[in-house]
Amino acid sequence: MALEDRYGLPLSTASDQAASAYREGVDLMLSGWTGTAEALERAIAADPDFALAHIARARVHAFYQQGDLARSKAALARELVAISGTERERSHVETLALAIEGRGPDAIAAMFKHVESWPRDAVVLSLPLGAFGLFAFSGMADHDRARHELCQSVAHRYGEDWWFLTMSGWAMTENGDVVRGRAVTERGFDLRRANAHAAHAVLHAMFEDGSIEDADHLVDDWIPTYDRAGILHGHILWHQALGALERGDATRALQIYADVLQPSATQAPPLNAITDGASLLWRLSAYGHSVPKALWVEADAAAQKLFPKSGLPFADVHMALFAAATQNCEALAARLAAIEQRLADGKLPAGPVLPAICRGLAAFADENYAACVRELDPVLAEIARIGGSHAQRELIEDAFLLALIRSGELPRARKLLDARLHRRPSLRDTRWQAAIS
Incomplete structure (x- = not known):
C-alpha cells in the first residue's frame, strides 16, 4: 500500500519512518511550531532520495533567509523528483522551488495550476497565504481579497481541517469579514492548540474588532506553551505590545521589546526581527512616549546587517x-x-x-x-x-x-x-x- 501524507496524497518513499517524519514535519511547519527542521531532517536521514522532504526543508531555510542552503536543497529536490517522483510531486517541488528562488509571478502561476489539479496539497496552497505569502508580496493592492477567494474555492476540499480553518479564517478577517473570520479561526485553533499560526490569526481578528483585553489574555494563557525559538514567538508578543500601547502602557510595551524583540534577545526570522522591532519603536515615539536613542541605534545596526x-x-x-x-x-x-x-x-x-x-x-x-x-x-x-x-x-x-x-x-x-x-x-x-x- 502506497504511503500518503496527511491529506491523502501519495508519497514517493518506501520508508514508513521517512513518511511519518515528513507528515510530522509538515504539520509542525503548517502550525509554526518548533521541531519542524528536526522532523524533516529525520525524514531525509530515513530516505535520502525523498524529494518532498528536501524541498520542505528548503522552505524552512527560506523562512530564515538562509538563501544558499534553501536554493541548494531546492536544486537537489528537483534532481531527485525528476528520477522517482510522480507528476504531482514534480509540480510540488517546482512550485516551491520557484518561490524559494524569489520568482514570485512564476511561483503564483505554478501554484494556481497545481492547486487546480491537487487542491489538497496544503504545502503548495500555503505559499500565497498569510501576511508574508506570495500574494502579499506580489504588489497586488487586493491581495487580501485574492487570499480569501482562493480559500473559498477549495474550502469544500478541506472541511474541518485545523490548518485550513486557521488560514481561511484569517483571510476572511483581512478581507473585512472580521466576525466570521474570528469564528472560523477560533474553530481551527480549538482543533489544534499547538498552532502558532492559529494563535496569531486569532490575535489579528481581535486587533480588528478591538478586543484588546481578550488578546492580552490569550497571549498570557497560551504563550507559556510555545518555545521562545518558535518562528512566531516574538511576533505574538509584539501583538501584546500593541495592546499595551492602546492602553497607553508604554512601560509594558518596552518590557516586551527588551524581552523578545531587541536584537540581543530575538530568535525570530530576519524579516520579523526588523519589522517588529522598528514598528514598535516607531509607534512608541509617534504616540509621545520616550524611546532611548540607544535602542534605535542598536536595532538599526542589526537591521543593516540583515x-x-x-x-x-x-x-x-x-x-x-x-x-x-x-x-x-x-x-x-x-x-x-x-x-x-x-x-x-x-x-x-x-x-x-x-x-x-x-x-x-x-x-x-x-x-x-x-x-x-x-x-x-x-x-x-x-x-x-x-x-x-x-x-x-x-x-x-x-x-x-x-x-x-x-x-x-x-x-x-x-x-x-x-x-x-x-x-x-x-x-x-x-x-x-x-x-x-
Missing part, C-alpha cells in the same frame, strides 16, 4: 523607519535611490507606493508634517501593495493621521479617524481624541 540592500518592499519600509529615526540620511538616500532605480527598471511590484511611503516616513521623522501628508496622501489607498497585514500597515496610516494633526489639518484628521472607527467600531482610539478635539 538587509543591507533594497529588495523586499516590506523590509524597505521598515529600513526607512530605522534610517529616519537615527537620522542616517546617507543610508536612507542610498536605499531610496536603489528603490527609484528598480521602479524605473520596471522591477518594483509595489510600484510608486514604496518610494512615496519611504519619503513620507522620512519627512515625518524630520517633523516636516506637511511634506509627510503630501507624500502619503496619493498612495494611502494602495499601501497594501507593500504586503504585510492590516495591523502592520496601520503605522503608515498612523503617520498620516498624526501628520494631519500636527500640520493643522484637523477636519481631515477627524474624517480619517471616523473612518477607522467605522471599520473597527469596538476600538477605543482614545490616543487620537484629545489631539483632535
Whole structure:
C-alpha cells in the first residue's frame, strides 16, 4: 500500500519512518511550531532520495533567509523528483522551488495550476497565504481579497481541517469579514492548540474588532506553551505590545521589546526581527512616549546587517523607519535611490507606493508634517501593495493621521479617524481624541 501524507496524497518513499517524519514535519511547519527542521531532517536521514522532504526543508531555510542552503536543497529536490517522483510531486517541488528562488509571478502561476489539479496539497496552497505569502508580496493592492477567494474555492476540499480553518479564517478577517473570520479561526485553533499560526490569526481578528483585553489574555494563557525559538514567538508578543500601547502602557510595551524583540534577545526570522522591532519603536515615539536613542541605534545596526540592500518592499519600509529615526540620511538616500532605480527598471511590484511611503516616513521623522501628508496622501489607498497585514500597515496610516494633526489639518484628521472607527467600531482610539478635539 502506497504511503500518503496527511491529506491523502501519495508519497514517493518506501520508508514508513521517512513518511511519518515528513507528515510530522509538515504539520509542525503548517502550525509554526518548533521541531519542524528536526522532523524533516529525520525524514531525509530515513530516505535520502525523498524529494518532498528536501524541498520542505528548503522552505524552512527560506523562512530564515538562509538563501544558499534553501536554493541548494531546492536544486537537489528537483534532481531527485525528476528520477522517482510522480507528476504531482514534480509540480510540488517546482512550485516551491520557484518561490524559494524569489520568482514570485512564476511561483503564483505554478501554484494556481497545481492547486487546480491537487487542491489538497496544503504545502503548495500555503505559499500565497498569510501576511508574508506570495500574494502579499506580489504588489497586488487586493491581495487580501485574492487570499480569501482562493480559500473559498477549495474550502469544500478541506472541511474541518485545523490548518485550513486557521488560514481561511484569517483571510476572511483581512478581507473585512472580521466576525466570521474570528469564528472560523477560533474553530481551527480549538482543533489544534499547538498552532502558532492559529494563535496569531486569532490575535489579528481581535486587533480588528478591538478586543484588546481578550488578546492580552490569550497571549498570557497560551504563550507559556510555545518555545521562545518558535518562528512566531516574538511576533505574538509584539501583538501584546500593541495592546499595551492602546492602553497607553508604554512601560509594558518596552518590557516586551527588551524581552523578545531587541536584537540581543530575538530568535525570530530576519524579516520579523526588523519589522517588529522598528514598528514598535516607531509607534512608541509617534504616540509621545520616550524611546532611548540607544535602542534605535542598536536595532538599526542589526537591521543593516540583515538587509543591507533594497529588495523586499516590506523590509524597505521598515529600513526607512530605522534610517529616519537615527537620522542616517546617507543610508536612507542610498536605499531610496536603489528603490527609484528598480521602479524605473520596471522591477518594483509595489510600484510608486514604496518610494512615496519611504519619503513620507522620512519627512515625518524630520517633523516636516506637511511634506509627510503630501507624500502619503496619493498612495494611502494602495499601501497594501507593500504586503504585510492590516495591523502592520496601520503605522503608515498612523503617520498620516498624526501628520494631519500636527500640520493643522484637523477636519481631515477627524474624517480619517471616523473612518477607522467605522471599520473597527469596538476600538477605543482614545490616543487620537484629545489631539483632535
